[in-house]
Amino acid sequence: MNIGQAASASGVSAKMIRYYESIGLIPKTIRTESGYRVYSDHDVHTLRFIRRARDLGFSVEQIADLVSLWRDRERASKDVKTIALDHVAVLERKIRELQDMASTLKHLAENCCGDSRPHCPILEELASEEPLPVHAKADAKFGALGKA
Amino acid sequence: MNIGQAASASGVSAKMIRYYESIGLIPKTIRTESGYRVYSDHDVHTLRFIRRARDLGFSVEQIADLVSLWRDRERASKDVKTIALDHVAVLERKIRELQDMASTLKHLAENCCGDSRPHCPILEELASEEPLPVHAKADAKFGALGKA
DNA sequence: CCTTGACCTTCCTATGATTGGAAGGATTAC
DNA sequence: GTAATCCTTCCAATCATAGGAAGGTCAAGG
Known part of the structure; x- marks a missing residue:
């Protein structure tokens, strides 16, 4: 082949x-x-x-x-399970990060009327000196979400 | 400065x-x-x-x-909102993908006794010819989750 | 005045998984 | 015999970020 x-x-x-x-x-x-x-x-x-x-x-x-x-026919299933569960933990951490980002953004977008006027709470929030309202920190290696 | x-x-x-x-x-x-x-x-x-x-x-x-x-002081808030909501949609798609992966893996891990014996449903599933039980396809640009 | 250390500069490299392309050789089908 | 489709290797790009090397600059203290 x-x-x-x-x-x-x-x-x-x-x-x-x-x-x-x-x-x-x-x-x-x-x-x-x-x-x-x-x-x-x-x-x-x-x-x-x-x-x-x-x-x-x-x-x-x-x-x-x-x-x-x-x-390896003599593997311990524990070793496989450990890899799998470690990965699940990473996935779940990522999920939480993305959920925090999404929920922060959704809240901001809800308060933005989205018409032709310039007033915009989203930009105000980004420009503000206060900490972001929700814990919504991307870790660097993940922030841009690839090309999607 | x-x-x-x-x-x-x-x-x-x-x-x-x-x-x-x-x-x-x-x-x-x-x-x-x-x-x-x-x-x-x-x-x-x-x-x-x-x-x-x-x-x-x-x-x-x-x-x-x-x-x-x-x-731009004359921006339309609509333009900002569009960017934000597009991004929310991308985030939510990613979240769903990761959730599918995590839930598939958790189900597999639950059925793996995780001891010193070699029998392991996780490996069996990966080696199987059947389609994966849950829709759990990574999109390529995202699969490896960066370095995390 | 001179040294030391902390800063700055540019340039190159690596990450991770994947895709794209170019240039050229092999095989296959007609 | 030739055209189309495969294969080969090599190089570059993606995205945001970090690391380092080699060398110039600045401030403080002796």
């Missing part, structure tokens, strides 16, 4: 498969004489595992740990 | 002030003869406005719009 076929079978783009190989998340594949990467069904299974873990928001580092636990 | 003083007065790091200048979010300041940037209280006020907007998760692009509306 070529990389393109492995990509569509696994849901991981060819670009990402090469990237995962380059960072060591997946091993280097065998190649054809002309240098094409060759994948087995087993490789595709691993890629699908990886994609699912990404869909759940795990970092590549965590995924590497999960994959190696998956491969 | 030097950049360091402006930084501590505004809560925006000197690094970021230079960056904001380089991308045109704030104008180039005057300099001393020896090349040091000089800031006024007014500049600090603008920086604090920017920091608050960042704390609410606005992107630099949105902040540029907000700052220019703030400067």
